[in-house]
Amino acid sequence: MLDYPHLAALAAVIRTGSFERAAQQLNVTPSAVSQRIKLLEERLGTVLVVRGQPCTATEVGQRLCQHVEQVALLENSLQESLPGLQAESQPVTLRIAVNADSLATWFIPVMAKSEGYLFDLVLHDQDHSAEWLRRGEVMAAVTGHSAPVQGCDCHPLGALRYVATASPEYCARWFADGFNELAAARAPCLIFNQKDRLQTEWLRQVLGANVHPPLHWLPSSQAFVDAALAGIGWGMNPEPLVVDHLRGGRLIALKPDQPLDVPLFWQQSRIVRPVLGHVTRAVMHAARTVLVPL
Secondary structure, three states, X not given: OOOHHHHHHHHXXXXXXXXXXXXXXXXXXXXHXXXXXXXXXXXXXXXXXXXXOOOEEOHHHHHHHHHHHHHXXXXXXXXXXXXXXXXXXOOEEEEEEEOHHHHHHHHHHHHHOOOOEEEEEEEOOOOOOHHHXXXXXXXXXXXXXXXXXXXXXXXXXXXXXXXXXXXXXXXXXXXXXXXXXXXXXXXXXXXXXXXOXXXXXXXXXXXXXXXXXXXXXXXXXXXXXXXXXXXXXXXXXXXXXXXXXXXXXXXXXXXXXXXXXXXXXXXXXXXXXXXXXXXXXXXXXXXXXXXXXX
């Protein structure tokens, strides 16, 4: 049988990144946390924690962290029907993968409606967040994949609409003769990170060609909007973040009739389906208020 106090120590080290912070969370000494991890590793015959700054989990360590968090969720649900059970001193943590633009536009209300939980959000592009589910490192994910990951339920949410936007001054400088392939190849473009394909997809959709403009790398949803307002570059901004700027003339849509809609889906592990039911309902409700119907 697994020793759950030892597993709790492992999860605390991995989630906080250090033995000292894990000790503070568990209200024990760092040496006690270290001893629990050592005993667990000796019993299982494998390394579970890669010591460093921060501490990280091995593959086996990560699987055990996910297991103990699932157990905590299930025990938390039992307390509602069995009030005689002693409540945990620490709230249960939900580890969820979500893309930055969803977090910036509609996911915060989900957290507000899910009282009693702590959130550990993993920020990742919607085209790659399903990998976290496949590896068992998160319990649920906002993803662009419609095919259910093995062992998961999949719920369509809608599409997040993106608009290619730039400031009036920027457009006057770079697109004085209109938005065309030659101008697009010269005008500086905003990109989130190496996995961000939105600008490339939109250029191909609008111009029917593979265009490679100069790039500004800005890994922040709000920085994308601020950089467009400042005339630094053009980029694909979520419509909910820029709609007021478009109405006020502070930003211009490069092609108003050609937005880019990115479908999103909510996938969650079936193991925790009964526990995350109200979270899933909050996700569906919040998504409907912002996303375009599929």
